[in-house]
Amino acid sequence: MKNSAREFIVNKSNLLESRFKPLHVPTEAALQDGQVVLQVERFAFTSNNVTYAAFGTAMHYWNFFPTDEGWGNIPVWGFGDVLASKAEGVQVGERFYGYYPMATHLTVQATRVSPAGFVDGAEHRQAMHGLYNHYVRTSTDPGYTKESEDVQVLLRPLFITSFMIDDFLDDNQFFGAQTVLISSASSKTAYGLAFMLSLRKDKSCKIVGLTSPGNLEFVRNMSIYDEVISYEQVAELATDHAVVYVDMAGNGQLRSQLHHHFNDNMKYSCAVGGTHWEELSGASNLPGAKPTLFFAPAQIKKRMTDWGPNGVQSRLAEAWQAFMQPVMSAEKPWMHIIHGQGEAAVRQVYDDMLGGAARPDQGNVLTLLGAG
Template identity: 55%
Template sequence: MNAALATSTLQVRKAALSQTRWHTGAPVPLAPGQVRLGIESFAFTANNVTYAAFGDAMHYWQFFPTGDEAWGCIPVWGFSVVTESLCEGLAVGEKFYGYYPMGSELVMQPVRVTPAGFFDGAVHRQALPVVYNQYMRCSTDPFYDAATEDVQSLLRPLFITSFLIDDFLADNDFFGGGTTLLLSSASSKTAYGTAFPLARRKGLEVVGLTSPGNTAFCEGLGCYSRVLAYDALDSIAADTPCIYVDFAGSAALRQRIHGRFGQLRYNCSIGGTHVDELAAKGGSRDLPGPRPVLFFAPAQVKKRVADWGAEAFGRQLAQAWQNFTRKVTGAEPPWLIPERHAGRAPLEAVYREVLAGKGDPRTGHILQP
């Protein structure tokens, strides 16, 4: 095997996410109609930890199968360049934004190739949500800006989820009067991306719940009505009509919120940034109040495309994205500072840091395999 041409992918043990290994092999020859993409860079955030935590329940492990049921490949968002093509309409050197494995390359079977991009037509992905199978051609993508490529990798997939959470709650009239919204893991990018549009709606109190070490960061964002450390939850009146937007996935916190708030209108379960405390591992049993409902962003995309049409949905999303990124990059200090890491050891170090929920919330990790 030529080491210079070897492919490498970081895999994690599904039952013990702290265990990792590198899988290295020779590049697979392309079949007619296929394309090889060299992965240039990708973001790794708490959102990717959620993909791993819910890998079985939400089928995230199925996107990039490893051939070994005990080991999985966590999907990430980033950029790649075509290095070899046997597919008409896709030329060597073109750059694409999309969903990739944590590795050096991806071979795909493009279908529905247009000036905007293509979809991966691989058999194992056909039953998976289409939103994850689309690859955007950077030369025509209205979201793409070479100057803010890292910010796009870090925030674009998260903000789409944030945009849809805000829209879903409003679309359901905040479940009959839940005018106080409790957002856990408030320093996470998806949480403050959700707080940003919610803060623009009248009559809502958006409360950020976070660890004591992140309260100052969250307060400085200016998109939360108030910020509370987790141990200060009792400062909110028990009879407050509220909605819990659960980004943390902590079973203990979920129990406390359901036990305290008799007028909890809805529990919108988003992710699992607190992997060791995941409510999915039994913490949702025998809860008073409403049953926690896992939010599935592709379902809201499907609904809104049906309601508004694909073009109108795209325009609203693009406008919201522009408003958000202007705030993120234009604030002083910036809400997000990308930090690049290249090579196996730095990549693994970032993975373990994010998995453990550590690090500066203002730092966004961009990895180069």
């Protein structure tokens, strides 16, 4: 049936294996108090979601939307509409932005309902960071417009990470480095970070983007990196100054090469993404700073204390508006949005992203509703 409820799941131990399975959606009469059924109307799929899958077990991403034993549902950012509700303050027909499964529906336990939205209080989600459990009511979200939904699901979660890495590096005086190296420079989180770094009046650090030969032109045309080179050229980088490495690729071989190249001048090294998911490897016994995993919510928590919650939101909103100008430029946009509907489209985008075949100038917005 074309409109049957279903979900897209992947084999946790072999991400190349995926399938669709029927999904049980409770009727309104069967709902418990506080439960809400959301129909997942659209969601984005980016390299960030490959990272969720690659780190699914280590970072507990599989815990958000449990499914069959040995299989996982990759979390995505999207919009959903309320189909049924037994939660006070959540009405049928309302629209919410948040963390969804790759599925047609999601049943949540709405708690802490407010004009801004609600938190999914389902027991299996409580161990995870609260940032991922909050659903934002579009009718009261000051940054929401219907026209910008696609851009929001594609870039807003990634840009928050970009914004917080930039802030974290500045908060730590760039660890004394003069250069920031960013791998997967064509990825959305990477160029969001480069954009933020490029805005700094002091330009305390040179921004160097590392990318594949096929993406060199695209990245250079953005004009936000001070220098863009291919992975094959990293051995040519000067080693007489301190550097910071922001690893968006998760490529263990590249990480090792850079650490050995810069040795003690590698002052900070963090892993953010895993777009080269098949090359993830250990990072022990490398010269220079020990590689760590950057976790944006930790810096957000710190800044909520430093700035107050409104301080974080206001700074982020201002940066987001500035970022949107080049991204959606009428003359030379950084991103073209591609819509896909149904199982075949979802599987194709997943396989392309996993295989590294996705184009950097495209953003995929998907739905499992409608076409089978």
